[in-house]
């Protein structure tokens with residue numbers, strides 16, 4: 755367990771938790787579940803320690819056997835929103 759300092763955005767308390775993470779790497783999106791991270795109890799900001807983000811990138815680069823591949827809807831939102 756890592757001891758986190760206070761949240762650098764809102765000053766809230768950061769506690770250890772297991773989180774779901776949307777991880778963008780070299781233009782691709784990966785989702786990791788049950789990642790140990792610090793989570794701000796006030797604003798929800800997530801903090802990863804270096805060891806964990808290195809392991810995430812190692813798994814991506816090692817083409818780790820993925821548990822699942824999902825489709826994600828994508829929309830290019832360039833039109834003016836009607837009022």
Ligand SMILES: [Zn+2]
Pocket residue numbers: 761762763764765766794795796797798799
């Ligand atoms: Zn915060």
